Amino acid sequence: MPRLLRAMGLLAMLLVTQGAMAQKLRMAADAWAPYADVSLLNGGLSTDLIRTALTRAGYTTEYEQVPWARAIHGVSEGRYDILINAWYSKDRTQIGEFSGEYLVNRLRFLKRKTSGIEYQTLEQLHPYSIAVVRSYAYWPAFDNDAELKKVPVASFSTAVRMLAAGRVDLTIEDEYAARLALSREPDEVRDNVEFVSGSLSENGLHILVSLKNPDHEKIVADFDKAIAAMKADGTYDKLFKLHGL
Structure with missing residues (x-):
């Protein structure tokens, strides 16, 4: 029994030492x-x-x-x-x-739930107004497409409220950042917008x-x-x- 107790004590000391040495x-x-x-x-x-x-x-x-x-x-x-x-x-x-x-970060467009907008190519979006946050870099092809009707705003909150109110046709944001932001918006905003299928970039x-x-x-x-x-x-x-x- 004393040997067993000593062995258990040594094992405990070893485990403590290893824990203390964890980087x-x-x-x-x-x-x-x-x-x-x-x-x-x-x-x-x-x-x-x-x-x-x-x-x-x-x-x-x-x-x-x-x-x-x-x-x-x-x-x-x-x-x-x-x-x-x-x-x-x-x-x-x-x-x-x-x-x-x-x-994985996914940049995705959002639209009003009553909208029929679909996205496969940027050219499809040329007729629509898109709220974007000032100074944000989204994706080179999107940022450099002069045919897109971009509407600069101060924040995603502003963008999504404009979208819900029908003042723009689309906005864009990282998917998880958008989900968090939407959870903090009033029901009349959150319940009236949705993601467009697909993503701009991943x-x-x-x-x-x-x-x-x-x-x-x-x-x-x-x-x-x-x-x-x-x-x-x-x-x-x-x-x-x-x-x-």
């Missing part, structure tokens, strides 16, 4: 609801998905919400280990390693792990494996539902 990863991003925002439940959908995956993989995390330029610069210098919401670009491979795609979201972290390859591999397991066991879908998406 803490410093994550950063700018505010981008519903993906990352400290005012949202668990910091937003992306933050929650990533933290859950990394915790399963044996890491601890801390998150700092900073302007986008500071987040990028911090990853390049190694001040942050992870940029949590990154679209792939070749330039960024010089500062970090991309994970696999853990989420971009995969990745984490970008700083090359300054010597374990960047392992972190990416561990993260990808954990996301796959979360999808398989239903945790991934449960987190979407938790965030109202």
